[in-house]
Amino acid sequence: MAWDVARALAHAVARPGAVVRRGLDEADGCVLATPLVSPVAVPPVDRAAMDGYAVRGAGPWHVIGQVKAGTADPGELADGEATGMVTGAAVPAGTTSILRTEDATVTSARLEGAAEDGRHIRRAGEECRAGDQLLPAGVAIDPAVLGLAATVGLNRLTVIPQPTVAALITGDELVHQGPSSPGRVRDAIGPMLPGLITRAGANPTTTSVRHLGDSFEGLVGALRDTRADLVLVSGSSAAGPADHLRPALNALGAEMIVDGVACRPGHPQALAQLPDGRLVIGLPGNPFAALVAFLTLGVAAITRMRGLPLPELTNIAVPGGLPCHPTSTRLVPIRLTAQGAVPVGHGGAAMLRGPASADALAVVAPGPSEAIAARLLPLDPGSRPWGG
Ligand SMILES: Nc1nc2c(c(=O)[nH]1)N[C@H]1C(S)=C(S)[C@@H](COP(=O)(O)OP(=O)(O)OC[C@H]3O[C@@H](n4cnc5c(N)ncnc54)[C@H](O)[C@@H]3O)O[C@H]1N2
């Protein structure tokens, strides 16, 4: 299956989570299921934008008091009067300007300074009026959105929740501490996955990574018992005697949706759906191939589960050219320069040295010779803009 088709299929087959109401403290990373509409005007009243004095008319002014933060009714100024103000406090009726502390000279209760009409006052309704739509449905909630929701007085939001993702790392040869040695391979996929899963927008608090040996029964049991919207399985994806993923999926009655992708690295990657709707993605055991498979199928599926469209990838020039594969899409670690994409090398399927020093992957379409342009696949799936 062509790389673009596999990516689009992973997005198409995944289902957005059921809409829920969430408190602001648990909505970060969810997606707005309804537009964010302000029930109130912000600010609700004219407020001082600076510390200093509210004044009415031309100076000099007579200082009659001090408005404190939290004062509900700051009263009214008569012409020639002023009152001390703090930033954010409601201004008295009749205020024509705020004179900043550093622009003011006060002798006894007499205030002098150059006040400009209307200066340093945040007007009622300046940010929004009651009923204004601030954001459409489909926006990913980030800290600024949470702050905005709080600003307009909301306690809960209607959201598509973040999907839950679990990872099963398979391989009898794997060790999780210390170096590789003859017969032993240090697990390099387990440490990558939590960060990738979180950056792709899945729920970080429910992400789990479990290590399994190469056992058919063990894998069947783990796939049956793992409660997550998406289960990632690394290793076991090819056709060797210890590669149990496809037989295990078969035993569980899963439907294969993607069974191999025409890309280098990462061709044994797979996507299947279990009868209860959970998705399973097979990540090839070679670490860079696993990373490519996550960025291809994993990110596309998680993106749809969040209720977001599959982003278009931006085009980039490759001034030095990149050799094409005749029938497979190549994923090449590159650095971004003013001239375009430059390969960083060390892009073999079993190596992470290339992607670790790269800014992105160049997606090089299959072809007969050399590509002078490619598309950019971010190594950080949470980077914004993602492309397009
Ligand atoms: N006859 C064929 N053999 C292979 C094919 C093929 O098409 N026909 N594809 C090759 C490709 S491409 C890849 S990629 C691998 C995928 O293999 P598996 O997904 O079954 O993974 P393993 O066989 O368990 O491991 C392959 C390789 O990767 C190392 N590995 C596995 N897990 C990890 C980990 N968590 N961290 C670091 N390294 C890991 C493992 O030790 C092996 O060296 O199959 C090829 N063979």
Ligand code: MOO
């Ligand atoms: O997934 Mo394999 O890389 O193509 O080594």
